[in-house]
Amino acid sequence: MTVRIGKMTFSDWVSLPFQDGWSDTFIFRIDAQACIPPFEFAPLLKRMAAHTFSKRSSASLWVQVDAIGEWYAAEVIRSLKGLAVPFVVTHTRITPNYVDFSFPPPLLYSQSQPPPAVEDKQKSVSQGELRCLQALGRMEKGSEEEVASQAGLPVELTSNLLEMLKAKKLTVYKISPKIQSDKSKPEQMDPFPLWHPRSKGLSIALRSWGVPTALDFKNRTEENLQQIGTPHRQVSRKWSEWLKSAWPKAEIWAGWSEVRLPEVSVLPDGLAWGRIQGFETLFWLEVGDEHKSRKQIVEITQKRIDEAGRFCQETGIRLVYTQLSVNWVHEAARWACIDLPQEVAVVMSKRKMFGKLPTVEWGTIVIE
Numbered sequence: 001m002t003v004r005i006g007k008m009t010f011s012d013w014v015s016l017p018f019q020d021g022w023s024d025t026f027i028f029r030i031d032a033q034a035c036i037p038p039f040e041f042a043p044l045l046k047r048m049a050a051h052t053f054s055k056r057s058s059a060s061l062w063v064q065v066d067a068i069g070e071w072y073a074a075e076v077i078r079s080l081k082g083l084a085v086p087f088v089v090t091h092t093r094i095t096p097n098y099v100d101f102s103f104p105p106p107l108l109y110s111q112s113q114p115p116p117a118v119e120d121k122q123k124s125v126s127q128g129e130l131r132c133l134q135a136l137g138r139m140e141k142g143s144e145e146e147v148a149s150q151a152g153l154p155v156e157l158t159s160n161l162l163e164m165l166k167a168k169k170l171t172v173y174k175i176s177p178k179i180q181s182d183k184s185k186p187e188q189m190d191p192f193p194l195w196h197p198r199s200k201g202l203s204i205a206l207r208s209w210g211v212p213t214a215l216d217f218k219n220r221t222e223e224n225l226q227q228i229g230t231p232h233r234q235v236s237r238k239w240s241e242w243l244k245s246a247w248p249k250a251e252i253w254a255g256w257s258e259v260r261l262p263e264v265s266v267l268p269d270g271l272a273w274g275r276i277q278g279f280e281t282l283f284w285l286e287v288g289d290e291h292k293s294r295k296q297i298v299e300i301t302q303k304r305i306d307e308a309g310r311f312c313q314e315t316g317i318r319l320v321y322t323q324l325s326v327n328w329v330h331e332a333a334r335w336a337c338i339d340l341p342q343e344v345a346v347v348m349s350k351r352k353m354f355g356k357l358p359t360v361e362w363g364t365i366v367i368e
């Protein structure tokens with residue numbers, strides 16, 4: 001039940017009973033498969049929490065994460081460190097204890113009345129349709145294959161869902177101006193039609209992520225939007241599907257293209273999360289690098305692997321680093337893959353061989 005406090009809305013509210021009193025706790029729900037990386041909710045939640053605390057000094061925050069594995073929820077916790085409001089992050093259906101909060105939440109002598117409920121006026125869509133709207137909400141526009149991979153759905157089903165959304169006037173299939181990073185350059189058009197969310201479709205995606213109408217959610221979008229429609233972006237957006245085709249026994253739970261990681265200076269072209277060979281794993285993708293010199297390739301590959309490895313160590317997850325390029329780039333990059341930690345594997349294959357990757361061997365590099 002959505003509730004309102006001032007200009008903010010939350011998924012629900014609860015007054016938790018503890019030994020010395022009752023909490024005043026606002027609930028924010030996150031679905032790990034809703035096309036948003038875990039750390040991109042932090043700026044939104046910090047603004048929501050600050051406004052809520054200004055209205056109710058007894059307020060605390062409970063973030064409920066619906067996710068397989070441990071990494072996604074752990075990253076949500078890490079991204080919220082320093083939040084001025086007491087918060088706790090748990091998996092769905094796990095009730096927190098008092099000591100689980102980031103710091104002791106204020107307690108009331110008795111259970112207070114819940115905040116006002118908010119009527120849901122959003123147009124009804126199926127779960128599959130919602131996944132497509134969420135994928136487009138992050139990508140801003142994309143092909144059927146790209147939407148399918150980002151949403152974790154089969155391409156044929158995605159095609160049907162997008163047409164159904166079009167009939168409901170929630171999506172549109174069109175050619176539009178490309179997003180320009182340099183406004184001084186003349187306007188360019190997309191090379192072919194792409195699917196776009198209409199304003200009502202984007203609104204449904206935003207509400208599904210828990211975004212109040214009073215706030216924006218700029219963190220939701222990919223980095224480097226001006227590359228939409230390029231072969232490079234097409235590969236990065238289909239990274240999850242590539243992994244599923246290459247390693248059918250692996251579990252791929254979610255994937256995102258062009259993700260800005262906290263406290264990491266390098267930007268993966270694609271990032272996926274799942275389990276392989278029994279280990280919860282991040283799958284890091286780099287595409288190309290043919291425009292760099294051999295020395296540059298060694299240096300940037302070493303930096304990417306080092307920073308990605310440190311990022312994974314923070315939450316105890318393993319890393320599979322993948323380079324999709326041509327042979328001479330692989331031969332140069334392999335010099336950066338000496339003395340790999342046992343929790344890291346490097347695989348390299350050709351960009352034009354969709355769905356082909358060599359077997360993962362921990363602590364070493366394997367080239368297709």
